[in-house]
Amino acid sequence: MNWLKESLNDLSDFTAGRPYLGYATEVVDTIEAIIFAPTERSQERPFLRDFIDVKRYMALVVIGIVPATLASIYFYGWRALAMILVSYVAGGIAEVGFTLARKEEITEGFLVTGILFPLILPPTTPLWIVAVGIIVGVILGKEVFGGTGYNIFNPALVGRVFLTVTFPVAMSSNWVEPLTGGWAGLTKYGIDTVTSATPLGQFANEGTLVGLKEVFLGTIPGSLGESSALLLIIGGLFLIVTKIADWRIPLSYLGSVMAFSYLGTFLWPNQVAPPVFQLLAGGLLFGALFMATDPVTAPTTKGAKWVYGLFLGVMTVSIRAFSGYPEGVMFSILLINMFSPLMDDMVMTHRYGPVQKPYK
Amino acid sequence: MARFLKYKNTKMVNIVQISGLNLQKLDRSKTKTKLEKRPPGDFVVIPLKDGFGSSLIPEVEAGDRVKIGQIIARDDGGVSTPVHSSVSGTVLDVSFMKYVHEETLGELPDEIIGVKVEVDRSFWEVEEVEEVNWEKLAPSEIRSSLYRNGVTSFGQTGIPSGHWSSFYDPSDVSDIIVNAVKSEPFTHHRVDFEGELEEFKHGLEIIARGYSEAKIHLAVDPEVQEALGDLSSSQRISVRSFQSEHPNGIDKVLARKILGGDQLDDGGFLMDYGILALDEVVPIHAYGAVVLDHPVSTTRVSLGGPEISNVVVEVPVGLSAGELLDGAQGYKEEDQVILGGPLTGRVMSSPEIPLGKSIPSLVLMKGPERSEVLAWLKPGSKKESFSRAFISSLLPNLDRELDSGIHGELRPCISCGYCTEVCPVDILPYQIYHTGSHDLVDEVNRLQPQRCVDCGLCAYVCPSKLPLSRVLEDAKWNQSPRVKNYVVYEKGEDKIEPSLPEGPNDNRGEAS
Ligand code: SF4
Ligand code: SF4
Numbered sequence: 001m002n003w004l005k006e007s008l009n010d011l012s013d014f015t016a017g018r019p020y021l022g023y024a025t026e027v028v029d030t031i032e033a034i035i036f037a038p039t040e041r042s043q044e045r046p047f048l049r050d051f052i053d054v055k056r057y058m059a060l061v062v063i064g065i066v067p068a069t070l071a072s073i074y075f076y077g078w079r080a081l082a083m084i085l086v087s088y089v090a091g092g093i094a095e096v097g098f099t100l101a102r103k104e105e106i107t108e109g110f111l112v113t114g115i116l117f118p119l120i121l122p123p124t125t126p127l128w129i130v131a132v133g134i135i136v137g138v139i140l141g142k143e144v145f146g147g148t149g150y151n152i153f154n155p156a157l158v159g160r161v162f163l164t165v166t167f168p169v170a171m172s173s174n175w176v177e178p179l180t181g182g183w184a185g186l187t188k189y190g191i192d193t194v195t196s197a198t199p200l201g202q203f204a205n206e207g208t209l210v211g212l213k214e215v216f217l218g219t220i221p222g223s224l225g226e227s228s229a230l231l232l233i234i235g236g237l238f239l240i241v242t243k244i245a246d247w248r249i250p251l252s253y254l255g256s257v258m259a260f261s262y263l264g265t266f267l268w269p270n271q272v273a274p275p276v277f278q279l280l281a282g283g284l285l286f287g288a289l290f291m292a293t294d295p296v297t298a299p300t301t302k303g304a305k306w307v308y309g310l311f312l313g314v315m316t317v318s319i320r321a322f323s324g325y326p327e328g329v330m331f332s333i334l335l336i337n338m339f340s341p342l343m344d345d346m347v348m349t350h351r352y353g354p355v356q357k358p359y360k
Numbered sequence: 361m362a363r364f365l366k367y368k369n370t371k372m373v374n375i376v377q378i379s380g381l382n383l384q385k386l387d388r389s390k391t392k393t394k395l396e397k398r399p400p401g402d403f404v405v406i407p408l409k410d411g412f413g414s415s416l417i418p419e420v421e422a423g424d425r426v427k428i429g430q431i432i433a434r435d436d437g438g439v440s441t442p443v444h445s446s447v448s449g450t451v452l453d454v455s456f457m458k459y460v461h462e463e464t465l466g467e468l469p470d471e472i473i474g475v476k477v478e479v480d481r482s483f484w485e486v487e488e489v490e491e492v493n494w495e496k497l498a499p500s501e502i503r504s505s506l507y508r509n510g511v512t513s514f515g516q517t518g519i520p521s522g523h524w525s526s527f528y529d530p531s532d533v534s535d536i537i538v539n540a541v542k543s544e545p546f547t548h549h550r551v552d553f554e555g556e557l558e559e560f561k562h563g564l565e566i567i568a569r570g571y572s573e574a575k576i577h578l579a580v581d582p583e584v585q586e587a588l589g590d591l592s593s594s595q596r597i598s599v600r601s602f603q604s605e606h607p608n609g610i611d612k613v614l615a616r617k618i619l620g621g622d623q624l625d626d627g628g629f630l631m632d633y634g635i636l637a638l639d640e641v642v643p644i645h646a647y648g649a650v651v652l653d654h655p656v657s658t659t660r661v662s663l664g665g666p667e668i669s670n671v672v673v674e675v676p677v678g679l680s681a682g683e684l685l686d687g688a689q690g691y692k693e694e695d696q697v698i699l700g701g702p703l704t705g706r707v708m709s710s711p712e713i714p715l716g717k718s719i720p721s722l723v724l725m726k727g728p729e730r731s732e733v734l735a736w737l738k739p740g741s742k743k744e745s746f747s748r749a750f751i752s753s754l755l756p757n758l759d760r761e762l763d764s765g766i767h768g769e770l771r772p773c774i775s776c777g778y779c780t781e782v783c784p785v786d787i788l789p790y791q792i793y794h795t796g797s798h799d800l801v802d803e804v805n806r807l808q809p810q811r812c813v814d815c816g817l818c819a820y821v822c823p824s825k826l827p828l829s830r831v832l833e834d835a836k837w838n839q840s841p842r843v844k845n846y847v848v849y850e851k852g853e854d855k856i857e858p859s860l861p862e863g864p865n866d867n868r869g870e871a872s
């Protein structure tokens with residue numbers, strides 16, 4: 001592989017500093033960084049460094065979502081894969097364009113956004129809408145703040161909300177029954193016949209509950225990746241075991257949903273669905289395990305993580321029960337994301353007292 | 361002489377439990393370390409500031425003949441400890457040289473005076489001396505002997521002897537911690553606990569006698585515990601054993617663990633709380649100084665690294681690091697030489713740095729050998745990580761890849777929280793990084809960076825490869841002098857002097 005590394009190095013040297021070609025340097029460097037592990041040495045302490053880097057970190061999140069992704073192909077045909085590819089390509093272009101304009105290296109956070117985004121869309125979403133959504137998500141959700149690490153909102157959710165308000169029909173009424181049995185979706189490109197409502201939608205409109213077993217296994221209409229609770233839990237556990245996701249957030253989020261929906265079933269039995277159903281149906285597990293745990297937008301101190309989950313739960317149950325939208329995970333995560341820094345700050349104030357001014 | 365600074369900063373935080381990372385296990389070389397002696401080469405350069413204290417003005421000039429053990433610099437009126445010649449010979453030169461800060465091991469460029477002595481081998485023999493019966497000596501005599509013979513502490517605030525070897529008074533000392541815990545990989549015990557056990561024990565008792573009011577805590581790791589057997593020979597010496605988890609080997613951590621949770625939370629030095637922390641070699645030095653009346657003229661340096669065999673070398677003070685490395689087995693030109701341990705040390709900028717008493721160990725680290733292809737997608741059975749992102753966490757017994765590579769690219773902080781999770785004193789390094797990089801001084805100070813014990817674990821675990829160690833150190837240096845827990849040296853007229861924070865009248869650092 002030495003020849004490849006050398007030619008990449010040459011290319012990078014050739015383009016560096018030249019008019020117009022200067023932009024290519026970052027791209028070449030990024031490609032090199034993706035293929036070859038850096039051989040740089042630590043020049044300051046510590047001289048022993050952990051092997052984990054952001055690439056590995058983000059790659060593991062993607063691995064965590066793989067089971068649910070495979071399930072989406074099985075349930076909805078190869079079109080699911082097409083949606084993911086469109087999302088990676090369109091979002092990638094937006095990402096590269098922006099980082100080049102800023103003359104920075106391309107960061108890995110996009111690996112995650114690019115796959116999470118299509119998985120929270122309805123299976124019938126037209127591919128061009130997927131492209132529009134991811135571009136908006138990447139630009140408005142992340143790049144305007146300065147890229148991965150500086151963003152306040154989860155970029156995938158920003159894209160999703162943009163689509164929800166811009167294309168309400170495509171986003172909320174074109175649900176299809178997943179294919180099951182035998183090869184199911186594996187022999188098909190997509191489904192465009194049967195239209196039905198999601199379990200949460202059915203509950204909101206008609207007050208009927210779908211069986212828990214179907215919800216658990218995922219043989220119910222829903223967004224691409226969110227249907228199978230079982231596979232999401234497997235992926236989520238993987239993230240928790242590898243310390244990529246913090247267990248506190250899903251635990252407190254799910255616990256809070258359970259607790260508040262349990263209370264709610266007494267107070268407003270017609271609007272609030274029962275706890276276990278709430279837990280398994282819709283995007284809750286997906287949101288709690290893969291969206292709310294996004295380290296950049298979630299709080300970082302332990303105490304704040306508990307509070308964060310608590311508020312997420314309250315918001316989710318409330319939106320599901322009392323708003324015009326049957327599903328509330330997306331809105332609640334985005335809303336509470338906004339308060340993450342505040343929650344961290346409250347923990348710090350509790351621990352250290354308020355900021356003292358001025359030090360002379 | 362005593363200066364007590366009870367600085368009321370903000371809320372105190374009690375550390376319930378100090379966690380640690382067992383990095384010693386990475387060091388698979390099971391061989392027992394040997395203690396070797398190394399004679400000087402052609403010349404030595406003796407730093408006139410070693411251990412705690414200011415840089416001294418030499419009493420010798422170029423051309424003078426000096427004898428081993430002769431005092432070549434002394435200042436009884438300023439905070440310092442006398443410096444002795446480590447060889448016999450002729451003074452070649454007295455000039456400024458590079459040396460290191462005794463605690464951080466950071467470089468103090470061209471500020472310290474060094475005395476270059478050409479070795480005359482015909483003088484090499486050490487005279488036989490009569491042993492002193494130290495049990496008959498009064499505590500103050502023992503302390504004078506320690507001072508006279510150049511026994512000093514490395515870092516923190518010196519050994520109070522009743523002379524100007526520290527800003528503190530011997531009566532301020534209420535607890536003495538003797539630190540025989542090694543928690544960083546590739547650093548080794550500098551005392552041969554089997555061969556030198558008698559000297560070590562006597563040394564401890566001498567120290568106990570010199571500070572008759574103080575309690576002595578000997579902190580040991582499992583390796584020393586085994587060699588020591590039963591050491592409860594004296595009521596006043598208690599042995600505490602600790603796991604070899606980093607950062608247990610750091611004085612401030614031991615102080616927190618032995619003497620309670622909130623030491624140093626409000627800044628200052630251990631001596632502000634009456635705690636004197638001593639390295640494991642100090643009892644050996646004390647034995648030599650008090651019983652044999654030998655000045656401390658040699659220093660012990662442990663040599664280690666993933667590729668080289670462990671050895672502890674006793675060299676005359678002032679032998680250059682380069683000279684020691686020339687003879688080291690397995691040392692390669694391209695290795696990075698680190699003063700101190702791989703997590704807390706500094707890279708050695710030039711092989712001319714003399715090995716003074718302040719340098720405990722040299723660690724040789726190689727760089728990553730090759731550029732692995734798609735390393736981030738591989739299972740990584742030999743990659744150690746705090747996270748469990750590599751399959752290595754299931755294979756604890758496999759050898760690990762050990763090098764000084766960064767293993768990733770610098771990225772913005774992703775707020776993963778690993779740094780706070782691993783921090784032994786429970787502060788928030790990433791917040792200090794964020795606020796510090798925007799110069800929000802008040803915010804940084806609220807986060808109490810003074811509690812940081814410089815263990816380097818936060819920077820070790822960071823996936824974004826941020827230089828958190830430097831960030832924390834800067835945050836501390838920028839703090840108000842009263843909470844800082846480093847000694848800062850200020851350049852005086854002819855020499856540099858330690859500058860300790862002002863006394864209780866100083867309002868700096870308090871809310872107004
Ligand atoms: S370990 Fe690094 S990336 Fe993670 S929170 Fe700390 S500073 Fe940020
Ligand atoms: S802030 Fe970093 S260097 Fe300081 S004590 Fe915590 S982990 Fe160690």
